[in-house]
Amino acid sequence: MFxxxxxxxxxxxxxxxxxxxxxxxxxxxxxxxxxxxxIQAKSGAxxxxxxxxxxxxxxxxxxxxxxxxxxxxxxxxxLSYKNQTSGAAGIQATGDHFTLEGxxxxxxxxxxxxxxxxxxxxxxxxxxxWTGGPNEKNGSYGIYPVKCKxxxxxxxxxSGAADAGIYVGQSKxxxxxxxxxxxxxxxxEIENSEGADVYENVATNNAGGLLVFSLxxxxxxxxxxxxxxxxxxxxxxxxxFAPKGNIVAKxxxxxxxxxxxxxxxxxxGNDIHDNDTVNVSIISYLSTGNPMxxxxxxxxxxxxxxxxxxxxxxxxxxxxxxAELIAPKYGKALPGIMWDGxxxxxxxxxxxxxxxxxxxxxxxxGEFKKMSTDLKSHSCSLPALAxxxxxxxxx
Amino acid sequence: MRRxxxxxxxxxxxxxxxxxxxxLEEPYPQKLSTWRLFTGKPAELHPNQGxxxxxxxxxxxxxxxxxxxxxxxPPGQAAVYKPDDTFEFPEGAxxxxxxxxxxxxxxxxxxxxxxxxxxxxxxxxxxxxxxxxLDVNADPVNIEWQGTKIHYAxxxxxxxxxxxxxxxxxxxxxxxxxxxxxxxxYPEGRFNQLEYWTRIGYLKGAPDVSKIARQPVxxxxxxxxxxxxxxxxxxxxxxxxxxxxxxxSNTGLYLTDLPTDAMRMGFCKTPVSAGRASAGLLFxxxxxxxxxSILLHRMESDEPKVMMxxxxxxLVHREGxxxxxxxxxxxxxxxxxxxxxxxxPAI
Numbered sequence: 001m002f003x004x005x006x007x008x009x010x011x012x013x014x015x016x017x018x019x020x021x022x023x024x025x026x027x028x029x030x031x032x033x034x035x036x037x038x039i040q041a042k043s044g045a046x047x048x049x050x051x052x053x054x055x056x057x058x059x060x061x062x063x064x065x066x067x068x069x070x071x072x073x074x075x076x077x078x079l080s081y082k083n084q085t086s087g088a089a090g091i092q093a094t095g096d097h098f099t100l101e102g103x104x105x106x107x108x109x110x111x112x113x114x115x116x117x118x119x120x121x122x123x124x125x126x127x128x129x130w131t132g133g134p135n136e137k138n139g140s141y142g143i144y145p146v147k148c149k150x151x152x153x154x155x156x157x158x159s160g161a162a163d164a165g166i167y168v169g170q171s172k173x174x175x176x177x178x179x180x181x182x183x184x185x186x187x188x189e190i191e192n193s194e195g196a197d198v199y200e201n202v203a204t205n206n207a208g209g210l211l212v213f214s215l216x217x218x219x220x221x222x223x224x225x226x227x228x229x230x231x232x233x234x235x236x237x238x239x240x241f242a243p244k245g246n247i248v249a250k251x252x253x254x255x256x257x258x259x260x261x262x263x264x265x266x267x268x269g270n271d272i273h274d275n276d277t278v279n280v281s282i283i284s285y286l287s288t289g290n291p292m293x294x295x296x297x298x299x300x301x302x303x304x305x306x307x308x309x310x311x312x313x314x315x316x317x318x319x320x321x322x323a324e325l326i327a328p329k330y331g332k333a334l335p336g337i338m339w340d341g342x343x344x345x346x347x348x349x350x351x352x353x354x355x356x357x358x359x360x361x362x363x364x365x366g367e368f369k370k371m372s373t374d375l376k377s378h379s380c381s382l383p384a385l386a387x388x389x390x391x392x393x394x395x
Numbered sequence: 396m397r398r399x400x401x402x403x404x405x406x407x408x409x410x411x412x413x414x415x416x417x418x419l420e421e422p423y424p425q426k427l428s429t430w431r432l433f434t435g436k437p438a439e440l441h442p443n444q445g446x447x448x449x450x451x452x453x454x455x456x457x458x459x460x461x462x463x464x465x466x467x468x469p470p471g472q473a474a475v476y477k478p479d480d481t482f483e484f485p486e487g488a489x490x491x492x493x494x495x496x497x498x499x500x501x502x503x504x505x506x507x508x509x510x511x512x513x514x515x516x517x518x519x520x521x522x523x524x525x526x527x528x529l530d531v532n533a534d535p536v537n538i539e540w541q542g543t544k545i546h547y548a549x550x551x552x553x554x555x556x557x558x559x560x561x562x563x564x565x566x567x568x569x570x571x572x573x574x575x576x577x578x579x580x581y582p583e584g585r586f587n588q589l590e591y592w593t594r595i596g597y598l599k600g601a602p603d604v605s606k607i608a609r610q611p612v613x614x615x616x617x618x619x620x621x622x623x624x625x626x627x628x629x630x631x632x633x634x635x636x637x638x639x640x641x642x643x644s645n646t647g648l649y650l651t652d653l654p655t656d657a658m659r660m661g662f663c664k665t666p667v668s669a670g671r672a673s674a675g676l677l678f679x680x681x682x683x684x685x686x687x688s689i690l691l692h693r694m695e696s697d698e699p700k701v702m703m704x705x706x707x708x709x710l711v712h713r714e715g716x717x718x719x720x721x722x723x724x725x726x727x728x729x730x731x732x733x734x735x736x737x738x739x740p741a742i
Contacts, residue, residue, distance in 0.1 A: 036532045039552055061553040063560075086548060086709075088700040094556075094563065094642070109700035110670070116642060117563065139700065140670030146645045162670050170645055217664050218647045219639065245666055245673035245689065250740055283742055290665055291736030293658040321741055340741055364741035 023048030030054045038062045038069075046070060049103060053078040059087025059110075065095040071103030074127045074157070081108040082131075088139070089114040090128070101125050107132075108139045112158065115145040120391070123153045130160030134183050134241045138162040142184065146170055147220065150390050154178050162241060163248050164189035165206070168196065170220035175388050176201060185242040186211050186251060187233075192218050196226045197388040202233075207240035208251035209233035209275065214261040215247060216285065216297035223262040227385050228270065233257055234312075235274040240319075250288050252277045252320035259304055261285040266305045266385045273312025277319050278334055279357070280306065282349060284342035287364050303348045305382040311336035311357035326362050329371060340364035341372075350380040414444050415467050417487050419509040427503055427518040427527035432467065432491055438500055438524040440493060445470075447581075447597065449588055451574040453613040453627040456712040458545050460494040460501065464569070467491075468597050474570070476600035478607075479653060482570050484508050490567055496540045502549050503527050506559070506567055513565040515555030546709055554706050561640040568635045572601070573610040573652075610652065613718060625722035626652040628715055629660075632704060648679055661690050663735035669693075672701040678735055682726035691719050 024034045024047065031054065037047055043066040051072040056079050062069070069091070071077025081090050088110025091100065097120035104127040105112040112128025115121050128142030142158025145151050148171040157180040158165030165184035168174050174196035180203075181187030187203030189211040190196045196212075203209035210233050214223035233256045242249035251258065254276030259265050260283050272279045285292070285299035292299060315334030318327050322334060335358025339349060342365040351359060361372045416431050418424055428437060435441040442448060446467045454462065468474070469487035476482060484490075490506040505516040518527035519536075533549040550557075559565045569575075575588045589607060592598035601607070611619025613628040630652035636643035637650040646667045649659045658664050661679030666672075666689055674692050681687040693703035694716045702708075 032532060032534070035551060035553075039531045061551070061557070063553050063556050084699055085546075086699055086706070088705055094560075109698075111668075116645065137671050140668050144668075146668075163668065215667075217658060218667065219644055243669075243671045243673050244675040245677045246669060247665060250742060252742055281742070287741040289738045289740035291663055293663055 024050065026050045026052045026054070031056050031058075031060075035060055038064070038067070041067050043067070049077045051076045053080055055083060056081045056090065057083060057085050059084075059089050060091045062091070062093040062098065063095050066097045067095055068099040068101070069103075070099075070101050073102045074104050074125055077103040078106060079103060080106045082106065084109045089144075092116070094118060096120050098122070099124070103127075104129065105142075106130070110139045111141040111144045112139060112161075113143055114141070115148055117147045118145065119149040121145045121148050121151040121153075123156055125155045127157040127159075128161070128165070129158065133160060134162075134185075134238055135160070136162055136241050136243045140246075141165075141167045142181075143167070144169075149173055151175070152390055157181070159183045161185065162243065163246060164211070166201075167191065168193055170218060173388055173390065175199075175390060181206060181209075183238055185240055185248050187236065189213060189248075190223065190226055191215060192220050192223055193226070194222075194224045195388055198226070198228045199230045201231045203231065204233070204235050205238050206236045207238050207242075207253045208248075208255040208258055209236040209272075210256070211248075211251070211258045212260070212262050212265050213247075213258070214263075214285070214298070216292055216294035216299070221296060222298065224264050225385055226262060226265045227387070228257065228265065228267045230269045231271070233270055233272045233275070233279075237274075237276045237317075247288065247290070250290075252318070252322060254278070254314075254317065254319050255281055256314065257281070258283065259301060260287075261299050262301055262304065263298075264303045264382075264385060265301075266307075266382070268305070268308045270309045271312075272309055272336070273314055275314045276317040277315065277322050278338045279311050279314040279336040280309070280338070282306075282337070282339040283364075284340055286342050287340045300342065300344045301347055301349065302343075303382055304350070306337065306349075306351045307353050307381075309354045311354050321364075325368050326360070326371070329368065330360060330362075335360045335373070338362060341366070341370075348380060348382060349378050350382050351375060351378040352381065415446060415489070417467075417469065417489060417507070419487060419507070420511065423507075423514070423516055423529060425529050427505075427520075427529075430489070430505070432465065432489065437526055438498075438520075440465075440500075443467075446491075447592070447595070448579065449570070449575060450577065450579060451569050451631070452577050452610040452618070453574070453624075453631045454569075455631055456708055456715055457494060458547055458708050458710050459540065459543075460496060460547070463493045463495075465491045466570070466597065471596070473596055473599040474592070476572065476598055476602075478572060480571065481567050482572075482598065484567065484570075486510065490570070496538055496545075499538070500524055500527075501536055501538070501547060502533070504550075504555065506565075513559070513567070515552050515559060515565060517549055517552060517555065519549060543710070548706070548709060550706060557642050557706060558635045558704075560642060561635075561638075573608040574631070576604065576607050576609040614714060621718075621722055621725055623652075625718055628718055632712075632715065636704070661688070670700070672696075672703075674701075677737065680723060681735060683724065683734075685720040685723035688723050691716065691723060694719060 046068040049071040090105040090108035091113040099122040101124040130138040140163035161184040164186040165181035169191040187206035256275035256279040341361040467489040472485035474482035488508040493503040520527040532551040538545040629650040633650040696702040
């Protein structure tokens with residue numbers, strides 16, 4: 001009787017062990033086993049990765065919907081692509097309702113994790129990094145959902161990206177929160193997207209901290225309804241290391257937040273300081289000097305509300321045009337908020353309650369001749385934008 | 396008596412068993428031979444009854460591998476003609492593409508129109524060349540071919556989809572009217588492929604061949620102008636991803652051979668997510684300036700991340716890149732980047 005009980009107990013133990021060991025075992029076949037598991041995964045699968053550093057040679061790809069890839073945590077499960085010989089991205093996912101959590105992706109030749117055309121993206125506790133620090137040979141994006149819907153990126157990080165560390169493009173309904181972007185060209189970027197809440201993030205030591213962009217020539221047009229709040233955006237003074245030709249190469253080193261060609265952006269409650277060119281910049285696409293061949297593209301900003309931010313020191317060592325053409329005329333450290341002054345009609349750029357930080361309209365459209373520090377024409381207010389809600393709450 | 400008829404009928408059915416044996420749901424056969432697409436000595440790829448060889452005017456570059464293509468339709472079924480797009484194939488249709496170097500067959504990729512939609516099944520040939528085994532995630536194969544070492548990558552079944560998915564639905568790429576509009580040798584003689592498919596009941600709805608566009612052969616100047624051949628090359632090698640429903644749709648760079656505006660084809664178009672693959676160049680393509688064109692730079696690279704296409708090759712297609720270089724050179728000279736209207740930035 002007693003013996004039988006012991007036996008069944010050990011059987012129970014065995015079966016619970018077996019359950020734990022579902023997933024990919026460490027060892028020389030790790031990469032191949034993991035890719036095979038991703039190919040054969042059924043909807044609802046959770047693929048568990050063990051602790052360890054795993055050398056990878058090619059892109060891992062996932063096309064099945066409702067799959068979770070889960071490691072043991074940032075720095076614990078590390079996929080190292082230092083010796084990648086094929087593909088560009090580290091992980092590429094196209095199945096809906098994709099969750100990636102608890103791992104580090106290192107030194108990919110291209111993007112860290114690219115999620116393309118997916119409804120339902122959760123990136124949680126993921127770090128994408130290039131361990132050699134800023135280098136133009138690094139991959140473009142760390143965490144990169146594009147053409148997606150219902151995107152949540154939280155408690156994640158990226159460093160070393162030669163474009164943007166955390167980038168969400170051509171997507172709808174987005175939350176990026178509690179994440180950290182450091183030593184990228186752009187820390188966090190929301191581009192040609194509709195409905196984004198970007199909050200409680202830290203962007204520091206990038207060339208530009210946090211960008212809200214709308215660009216031409218893309219299939220999904222325009223940027224709308226972006227809230228950027230309660231972020232810390234400071235000391236983004238790493239020299240811009242983007243390869244020429246990429247739009248992000250034009251971001252002046254030392255920029256905190258840039259709102260470009262965007263409609264309906266609300267920037268509030270942020271702590272922005274010590275960005276050497278400018279803490280907050282609002283510009284038209286025309287200021288990039290790039291050609292526009294896209295007749296459907298609107299290069300102007302409109303309905304930008306900048307309120308209740310804490311804007312500290314900055315603008316003391318400007319780069320680019322700000323150094324060459326603006327600072328010599330303005331005369332001292334550049335003010336905390338700058339606008340290129342290029343607009344179509346009334347752009348409704350409403351600026352209030354940002355402490356005693358200065359403002360400058362530098363009249364880029366008029367060859368910098370009629371620069372103005374007058375905030376009166378920006379004393380409007382816009383209705384608050386609605387919070388983003390993801391299906392099933394904010395998960 | 397009745398029983399005898401029944402037995403006879405089932406014998407007749409079993410007789411059909413000598414023909415192709417299609418499988419339209421999982422589990423798919425582990426061995427290529429189970430499909431019975433070929434008869435006789437396996438490596439000779441002698442087509443079984445109803446298995447029809449076909450070729451395309453311009454073909455995708457795959458590390459100089461030779462390719463043989465076959466199509467099979469379920470009895471009585473036909474593909475539906477489309478003027479521009481891939482034909483609409485009936486459920487049960489099979490497309491088989493075999494890759495080889497000299498006498499060594501490496502792999503046969505099947506695209507099967509299964510109950511659940513098209514599935515991509517990669518079969519890897521054994522060393523004895525007697526059969527091939529389904530391997531959804533095969534290892535690369537080392538090949539020495541004409542003095543070149545090739546670390547030949549067999550796409551895993553997800554990678555198949557990277558090219559074969561349009562808006563996430565897998566499907567064939569090659570069998571489009573303009574690609575198939577050419578002659579082929581059949582046991583009965585040499586005929587136009589579209590006419591032959593129509594005659595044997597594999598295609599319905601096709602107009603007279605004289606009314607169907609013919610894509611030029613990229614490396615045969617007698618088949619089309621430099622512009623048409625370059626566009627054909629880009630269509631076949633790039634447009635499965637670089638098109639509005641392809642996996643690179645986010646780039647807004649569309650390299651189809653259908654009428655497209657110059658910006659969509661990359662002329663004076665700034666790169667979107669190229670990163671270091673831009674090599675410091677400002678535009679995807681600049682008229683008259685191949686050396687200023689990111690598109691060509693990426694075709695001439697064999698480095699991961701920089702090279703295009705991203706998968707499907709490990710070597711540079713020198714002859715293809717030369718064609719695109721010649722094409723870009725031949726265009727009206729714009730004054731370098733200035734011709735694309737770059738002005739001094741104001742940020």
